[in-house]
Amino acid sequence: MAQYELEDNEYVVLCNYDSMLDIRNKALKAGATITIDDHKYTPKFDHCEDGFITMSPEKMNMGIILVPDNAVSKAMKNQSFLIANYNATNKVNKQKIEDKILDLHSNSYAQNSELIINTKIAINDMSIGMAAMAVFLGIYLGIVFLISSAAILALKELSECSDNIKRYSILRRLGADERMINKSIFKQIGVFFAFPLALAVIHSIFGIQVSNLMLQTFRKANILPSIIMTAGFLIVIYGGYFIITYLCCKNIIKED
Numbered sequence: 001m002a003q004y005e006l007e008d009n010e011y012v013v014l015c016n017y018d019s020m021l022d023i024r025n026k027a028l029k030a031g032a033t034i035t036i037d038d039h040k041y042t043p044k045f046d047h048c049e050d051g052f053i054t055m056s057p058e059k060m061n062m063g064i065i066l067v068p069d070n071a072v073s074k075a076m077k078n079q080s081f082l083i084a085n086y087n088a089t090n091k092v093n094k095q096k097i098e099d100k101i102l103d104l105h106s107n108s109y110a111q112n113s114e115l116i117i118n119t120k121i122a123i124n125d126m127s128i129g130m131a132a133m134a135v136f137l138g139i140y141l142g143i144v145f146l147i148s149s150a151a152i153l154a155l156k157e158l159s160e161c162s163d164n165i166k167r168y169s170i171l172r173r174l175g176a177d178e179r180m181i182n183k184s185i186f187k188q189i190g191v192f193f194a195f196p197l198a199l200a201v202i203h204s205i206f207g208i209q210v211s212n213l214m215l216q217t218f219r220k221a222n223i224l225p226s227i228i229m230t231a232g233f234l235i236v237i238y239g240g241y242f243i244i245t246y247l248c249c250k251n252i253i254k255e256d
Helices: 019-031 089-110 119-163 165-173 178-217 226-252
Strands: 011-015 032-038 041-042 064-066
Touching: 089 119, 119 165, 119 178, 119 226, 165 178, 165 226, 178 226
Parallel strands: 011 041
Antiparallel strands: 011 064, 032 041
16 A cells, blocks of 8 residues: 655645545645645645545545545544555465454444444455345346347337238239348338337437446546447347248248
């Protein structure tokens, strides 16, 4: 962890929450001062330093102000933190230490004392569990809605083709060949499937932008592979329904 040497009238801000960085950096560049016991302090840097106190799977530190030791007294103390590394080199020993820490945590609650403990293993397990649940729900609901919408579109087109068999027969008598008829069916189904897809793409563009703002709370990740994977699912399922619908419509209106 970085160490900072401060003059008697200086302070430093630690922050890693992206949504607050710009706000605090503007204040620091403007030279915003703080006052403690009628003594003013000016920023040492014109930007926030990256840092945190408590471990967390997300970047949630909205701002911690570091001041010289003589700026505060023991009477002003509100919380105490113990930050330590495992005295172990393998997973088994780390887990043993983890169990002892959790026992200490349980005993503190039994004694009605305010002892809050976060450990690396527990935070990592919680983060993986929450992410897995969110991904599962997102994929499950997305696939269900995608299949449902594609099935409804397919049934609608098949029903219309069945109702229009006589009209296609009239077109044949007027001189339209099978290629022209199949081409018209392809265009009709294409337009019918394209409009909902275009609306979904427009919605996704804005949705991804909003999601990026929400993901700033968590650890930064490259969402491009997820977008590519989602697009692949969409092409396979939605495109598959489109092709099957086209082939079925051709067979429905096919002249005996």
